[in-house]
Amino acid sequence: MRRRCKLLIIGGSAGSLQVLINILPKIVLPIPFAIVVVVHRKNTYDTILEDLIALKTMIPVEYVEDKTVLAPGIIYVAPSDYHLLFEDKNTLSLDGSEKVNYSRPSIDVSFESAALIFKQELVAILLSGANADGTKGMQTIQEEGGVTIVQRPETAEIPYMPEYAIQNSNPDFIFTEDEIVNFVNSTIQ
């Protein structure tokens, strides 16, 4: 059964960049949903992460600024030093308030905001990391009817973040990289 999705949101920390670079190029185009990536990144104002992802995938990558329009078929990456929020289904907004889980951007903040706006039309994936960020967000996504996927901890470079999410929420799926790709390509639309 295929599932309607407007937003695929991916959170990750240490060890997640390689997974992103493996997964994103394998997504079959065109895609009817937007992709938002929230990863913990150094507090610098460069665009190395965006440029690297753009180099590896055919999906266009857009630099996120305040009130950037969210459209299907495009990858958006949360900029460093801001929390990324969803104003409505078509508009991103930024917030410079206190760090959450020692992080800005925080995955919890973006996941919770996405959950409240996209409800059942949201698929979230939590990848490798050394921090508990993301778990609270996964809980909210479940409450709002979205789909939650956690990277199989044995396959994660740093298993702490996916393990923490498995122990403290009840994710719909625990997937390897290949299973994630397969799910995105065959199940969501």
Place this chain on the structure above:
Amino acid sequence: MIEDKELDSLINEVFEHYGFDFGNYSKASLKRRVDRLYQLDGFSHFYEFLYRIRSDEEYYKRLIEEVTVNVTEMFRDPSFYAVLRNEIVPLLATKPFVRVWHAGCSTGEEVFSMAILLKEAGLLHKALLYATDINASVLETAKKGVFPLRMMKLYSENYMASGGTEDFSSYYSANFNIAKFNTELSDKMVFSQHNLVSDTSFNEFDLILCRNVLIYFDNNLQSRVIQLFDDSLSLLGFLALGSKETIKYTGGSNKFVQLRKEKIWKKIK
């Protein structure tokens, strides 16, 4: 998380009782901030929270303080300050008198950073820095020019990364856990309460800095504020915004030209 309709009722109550209008704030961020305060102060029903805001003016002040974001640092985003130092400040030097407005100055870290740039360019003696915020309590902090000593390592690094070559510690005196900045800097500052949502222009400036304030406003309110800045800038004056802010979604963008990809716009008409 609080409901949208609860947030709307709070916006209405605050406007009716205190005249403060959150109606054009960015909903996603405002909702998070209000929810955070609601949880933090342990209310069990939203109507209790509303009642407290309505009946207790001190609590209303707390709401304003907690809901508005006051995260700031000295020389935040050093590459921005390098452009300011190398390209904008030299242009201000030709003026007989330099007026700068920090709109949404929070606890004042960026105002002191600007004063240091002007001092190093030999312009501080003929400059006046107006610093405004809606939040009275952050202005009290800003006026004192006293910041936590533990922050000085980061600020000193930011200062050097922005092209500063002096001994940063010469700008303050350390005392226990605080750093008090020299009055030579604060003597050139004027602090006052000003609300970008409802107040009007009060002077003409050569440079307006409003960094990481517009992100909390919706496009309508952003347009209003850009118009206010347009009204408050001299011709060929400069407007500086935060590193992810833009004027492209506002009505006034045809009156400004952007300096390359920097977050600095020059008023051209």
